[in-house]
Amino acid sequence: MMQHATDYAPVIVVHGGAGANELDKDGCLAAARAGLDALGDGGLAAAVAAVAALEDDGRFNAGSGAVLCLDGKTVEMDAAVMDSLGALGAVACVRHVKNPVWLAHAVSRTPHWLLAGEGADSLARTLGLPPSGPPGERALRRHAKLLERLRGKIPELPGIDNGAFERFWNYETPAGAAGSGGANDGACDTVGAVVRDASGAFAVASSTGGSAPSLLGRVGDTPIIGGGFYAGPAGAVAATGLGEHIVRHLLAHTVYRWIEGGVPLAQALERGVGLFEPRVPIGLIAVGKTESGWRSNRDMPVAELRHD
Numbered sequence: 001m002m003q004h005a006t007d008y009a010p011v012i013v014v015h016g017g018a019g020a021n022e023l024d025k026d027g028c029l030a031a032a033r034a035g036l037d038a039l040g041d042g043g044l045a046a047a048v049a050a051v052a053a054l055e056d057d058g059r060f061n062a063g064s065g066a067v068l069c070l071d072g073k074t075v076e077m078d079a080a081v082m083d084s085l086g087a088l089g090a091v092a093c094v095r096h097v098k099n100p101v102w103l104a105h106a107v108s109r110t111p112h113w114l115l116a117g118e119g120a121d122s123l124a125r126t127l128g129l130p131p132s133g134p135p136g137e138r139a140l141r142r143h144a145k146l147l148e149r150l151r152g153k154i155p156e157l158p159g160i161d162n163g164a165f166e167r168f169w170n171y172e173t174p175a176g177a178a179g180s181g182g183a184n185d186g187a188c189d190t191v192g193a194v195v196r197d198a199s200g201a202f203a204v205a206s207s208t209g210g211s212a213p214s215l216l217g218r219v220g221d222t223p224i225i226g227g228g229f230y231a232g233p234a235g236a237v238a239a240t241g242l243g244e245h246i247v248r249h250l251l252a253h254t255v256y257r258w259i260e261g262g263v264p265l266a267q268a269l270e271r272g273v274g275l276f277e278p279r280v281p282i283g284l285i286a287v288g289k290t291e292s293g294w295r296s297n298r299d300m301p302v303a304e305l306r307h308d
Contacts, residue, residue: 092219
């Protein structure tokens with residue numbers, strides 16, 4: 001865990017997911033720099049730019065690095081944005097968008113706060129947002145590894161029975177026909193960024209390539225306001241980990257309320273992670289009026305930069 005007392009200068013904190021490889025911290029640093037470069041357009045623009053950089057990186061479970069669903073061909077992604085000035089937008093189960101966070105940002109300018117599935121993909125096409133490419137070799141290898149684990153006795157996710165995926169299988173492809181081999185180390189991570197801008201306003205952006213394994217149409221905490229993200233006059237919080245557990249605690253909003261109530265930011269983050277059993281992967285980043293920091297019960301690549 002790390003935390004920092006700061007002045008009111010602009011600051012951005014970026015994470016690459018609870019359980020992601022610490023060696024990929026350079027990707028978070030590059031994303032934080034991209035966020036700072038966009039800070040002149042406000043905190044939300046900075047948060048979106050940082051998360052878009054992580055989506056483009058390919059090493060994180062978001063955007064071009066999104067995991068494959070159990071059928072070995074479908075990708076379903078979620079993203080969200082929010083700031084303390086009133087912006088709020090999210091997308092769920094999008095399949096054909098290179099940068100879901102850009103689409104979530106676009107939704108924040110529509111009459112709605114959340115679009116899902118084909119409607120969200122259709123909006124992306126209407127706006128001319130770049131489409132996603134085909135799954136890369138890395139995603140295919142991770143999928144092969146996942147299928148091997150599911151055929152064994154190792155639980156992929158805390159509290160999940162591997163056999164449940166076959167019993168409730170809802171893909172067009174028959175169960176067992178998705179290939180012989182397959183991916184991932186039980187990916188359930190998210191990428192995110194929180195920002196305090198020069199005016200003292202706060203912003204958050206998050207994106208995920210989904211959870212593996214999962215049924216078709218699964219939505220975790222990432223696009224759920226108060227679950228995976230929250231921003232208000234007292235700060236901004238982004239969560240990462242296993243969404244089915246995170247939403248039960250409305251984790252981001254819970255931590256935000258503690259910060260708003262005067263709990264030191266480091267203590268609020270520690271308390272938030274402490275709500276979960278150690279076997280559940282959980283990570284948090286946050287910024288407040290005078291502090292910023294992060295906490296995770298797993299390895300979690302993080303970068304923080306301040307604008308002097």
